[in-house]
Amino acid sequence: MKGIVLSMLFTLTSLSAFAGSTASGTSTTGYTQTKYPIVLVHGLFGFDRIAGIDYFHAIPQALSRSGAKVFVAQVSATNSSEKRGEQLLRQVRWVKAVTGAKKVNLIGHSHGSPTARYVASVAPQHVASVASVGGVNKGSEFADVVRGAFSPGSNGEALAVTAARTLSGFISLLSGGGGLPQDPLASLYSLTTKGSLAFNEKYPEGVPRSRCGEGSYRASNGVYYYSWSGTSTVTNIFDMTDPAMFTTGLFFSEANDGLVGRCATHLGKVIRSNYRMNHLDVVNQLFGLHSWFETDPVTVYRQHANRLKRQGL
Numbered sequence: 001m002k003g004i005v006l007s008m009l010f011t012l013t014s015l016s017a018f019a020g021s022t023a024s025g026t027s028t029t030g031y032t033q034t035k036y037p038i039v040l041v042h043g044l045f046g047f048d049r050i051a052g053i054d055y056f057h058a059i060p061q062a063l064s065r066s067g068a069k070v071f072v073a074q075v076s077a078t079n080s081s082e083k084r085g086e087q088l089l090r091q092v093r094w095v096k097a098v099t100g101a102k103k104v105n106l107i108g109h110s111h112g113s114p115t116a117r118y119v120a121s122v123a124p125q126h127v128a129s130v131a132s133v134g135g136v137n138k139g140s141e142f143a144d145v146v147r148g149a150f151s152p153g154s155n156g157e158a159l160a161v162t163a164a165r166t167l168s169g170f171i172s173l174l175s176g177g178g179g180l181p182q183d184p185l186a187s188l189y190s191l192t193t194k195g196s197l198a199f200n201e202k203y204p205e206g207v208p209r210s211r212c213g214e215g216s217y218r219a220s221n222g223v224y225y226y227s228w229s230g231t232s233t234v235t236n237i238f239d240m241t242d243p244a245m246f247t248t249g250l251f252f253s254e255a256n257d258g259l260v261g262r263c264a265t266h267l268g269k270v271i272r273s274n275y276r277m278n279h280l281d282v283v284n285q286l287f288g289l290h291s292w293f294e295t296d297p298v299t300v301y302r303q304h305a306n307r308l309k310r311q312g313l
Helices: 002-018 059-065 081-099 112-122 141-149 155-174 184-191 193-202 242-249 297-310
Strands: 038-041 070-072 104-109 127-133 224-230 269-275
Touching: 038 059, 038 081, 038 112, 059 070, 059 297, 081 104, 081 112, 104 112, 104 297, 112 127, 112 193, 127 297, 141 184, 141 193, 184 193, 224 297
Parallel strands: 038 070, 038 104, 104 127, 127 224, 224 269
Antiparallel strands: none
16 A cells, blocks of 8 residues: 555656646647546566656656546565455555545556456446556466476475565565565466466456457446557567567467467457567566657557547546
8 A cells, every 4th residue: 555655646746747748749738637547557576666666667657747647556566366456456445535536447567457357347336447458368378388387386386486475575575565465376377378267257357258359348347448468579679678578478379478478468449469569568668668660658558548538437
């Protein structure tokens, strides 16, 4: 909760400092002024803000400059989709309480997508829309490989879990969420194909019935669902994370962003799933480095906020 409070204070500061200014070179006062607040949800090993570095780099500021009320949630860096979802649900209720809004718009990256979907499924009265960004909605082939690399109960698995728990605990501590529980094995299972399909059986809203189709634009629970993602692993020669994305991308049998296959990211209305972006580019990392031949990731978020505004959300 401390993290989301700090994020809101930062957003309010941005609103004061940049009110009436431009974003992405365009004067668009009110362009992102949605009816309901926007809550951004981080993925695996994610955080809200550490040492002045935003997980969603420059995105909250860009959205707030032209009218949006933006919050950045803080959930466990590693845990199951359901546990992370329960943490997010508490923060959604808090956002509603402090803003007086009836609902929120959730935007989840990677593991943040099923996290947000959980909230929309169990408490749809709180959620106007869910947007999945590079979301693990039908599992990750790379997660399948990692899970299969260690025998359950083996020393190798124990060592890997200890390392992951140490890293996730350190991330949580630095971002002000030191009290959040960490469970690397639970998060890994949630991201596998098997774990994702089991999750989808319980929380099916927005999930396409076909392998690579679209899901319900507006599900039976009244929530609107959207998604976008990329299919490039190497996008900028100055981005030191590109080699890692290229390497992990080799484990996939389809076009992918380095950590999730294209079709596995589809949810609800697919805005686009072949941006020239990798899994980190879609949240404008590393420090905004992205392909020179593709739309600025920040612009994609601003366009989505405007989409929500025009729909009355």
